[in-house]
Amino acid sequence: MPRLARxxxxxxxxxxxxxxxxxxLLLTTxxxxxxxxxxxxxxxxxEFEPPLVGCVISGNDFSFTALNASRECVLNIPTVELAxxxxxxxxSSGAQEDKFLKYGLTPQPGSMVAAPLIAQCYASFECRVFDTRLKNRYNFFVLEVVRAWVKPACKAPRTLHHRGYGLFIVGGESIQLPSKMR
Amino acid sequence: MPRLARxxxxxxxxxxxxxxxxxxLLLTTxxxxxxxxxxxxxxxxxEFEPPLVGCVISGNDFSFTALNASRECVLNIPTVELAxxxxxxxxSSGAQEDKFLKYGLTPQPGSMVAAPLIAQCYASFECRVFDTRLKNRYNFFVLEVVRAWVKPACKAPRTLHHRGYGLFIVGGESIQLPSKMR
Structure with missing residues (x-):
């Protein structure tokens, strides 16, 4: 497990x-x-700033109900150690068990929302629901990031990129090309 | 440059x-x-199937005009050799120059849409515009993938993941965990 650096x-x-x-991402509610x-x-x-993030959350998920009702969440970014x-x-489902307890994840209080940050994740973004126009059609929520946190020591995070059924690509080397592309 | 495998x-x-x-992705129109x-x-x-993909294309881009008018495109996936x-x-802008010519990219005809596939990319997905309800608010198009192509030899593609201003994480090792997660 990653260290609980601040x-x-x-x-x-x-x-x-x-x-x-x-x-x-690990979405907390x-x-x-x-x-x-x-x-x-x-x-x-x-959108870049204020940062807007669109995301799909299955209507069958316990988190859908929580996000829909509370209109708040945190987007946490895990690295490969948390695979x-x-x-x-x-x-597993949050309806049956406490997943923080079961998987040894440490909740930390946020500053702007009630949903917890995950201490082991290298970055955590506190969000509020911004737009639900495509919620019914695609389970698509637009979130606004209202506060962002990151572990400064984690410069090249080995993030997980899911290909389906537990197969992940792990973020590898970084390359820098001269670019005007934001 | 990657080989032009079929x-x-x-x-x-x-x-x-x-x-x-x-x-x-490299989006062609x-x-x-x-x-x-x-x-x-x-x-x-x-959505899994038929595959629906949401994407943002800046209203300033030449491709926005082309996609908006033609309602077709191809999503091509480059690997690190094409960085x-x-x-x-x-x-650069397609309004001023032929980017296929300038960057040595080889267009190939699609089967369902007029936009070309890029031969050097390991995968190419022919798409039609499916929903434009969030186009005016976020430049967000919902595309339906109508035909998909991939180079079968490319099992672990070293894809590019953009962090901004020409900094990319390159897809590294693959890990497989037992999972029911689709």
Missing amino acids: KRALPLSKVYGHLEPGPV SHKGHANVMPMSWHTML SQVVGCGN | KRALPLSKVYGHLEPGPV SHKGHANVMPMSWHTML SQVVGCGN
């Missing part, structure tokens, strides 16, 4: 650089005093 | 496994007899 505030203008690569966590790979940036916890959270 | 048809049910990891190509990282799966072409395509 996270520091990240400027909102830098959030896209962590989500645009497409890592698996809090609803009726019950915190839950689920992995989520279907997400995209929609078994990610898969475990995806194969 | 692609084979991929079942539509397997498309998500190539897009869900979040790679940079054809409009008024003019083919164009642009890199695109802001995309997400919305300089990806960045080059992102730093």
Whole structure:
């Protein structure tokens, strides 16, 4: 498990650089005093700043109900050391058990939302629901990131990129090309 | 440059496994007899089958006009060997020049849409515009993949994952965990 290094505030203008690569996220919610966590790979940036993120959450999931009711969540980014916890959270339901307890994940209080940050994840973005126009058609929520946290020591996070059924590509080397592309 | 190996048809049910990891894509369009190509990282799966993909294309881009008018495109997936072409395509405009010619990319005819496949990319998905309800608000198009092609020899593609301004994470090792997660 990664060390529980403290996270520091990240400027909102830098959030896209962590989500645009497409890592698996752990989405946390809090609803009726019950915190839950689920992995989520279907997400995209929609705007740089304020950062808007579109994501799909199955209507069958316990997290859908919690997000829909509370209109708040946290997007946490795990690295490869958390792969078994990610898969475990995806194969169980928050309706039956406390997944934080079961998978040894440490909840930390956020500053703007009731949903907890996950201490072991290298980055955590506190979000509020911004737009639900495509919720009924595609289970698609538009979230606004209102506060962002990152572990400064984690410069080249080995993120997980899901190909389906527990097969992941792990983020490898970084390459830098001269570019004007934001 | 990757070899121009022939692609084979991929079942539509397997498309998500190539897009869900979040790679940079090269989106091709054809409009008024003019083919164009642009890199695109802001995309997400919305449905497994038929595969629906949501993506953001800036309203300033030449490709926005072409996609909006033709309602067709191809999503091509480049690997790390094409990094300089990806960045080059992102730093120039199809209004001024033929990017296929400039960057040595080889267009191939699709079977269902007028936009070309890129021969050097390991996968190419022919798409039609499916839903434009969020186009005006977020430049967000919902595409339906109608035909999919992949190079069968490319089992562990070293895809590009953009962190901004030409910095990419390259897809590294693959790991497989026992999972029920689709």
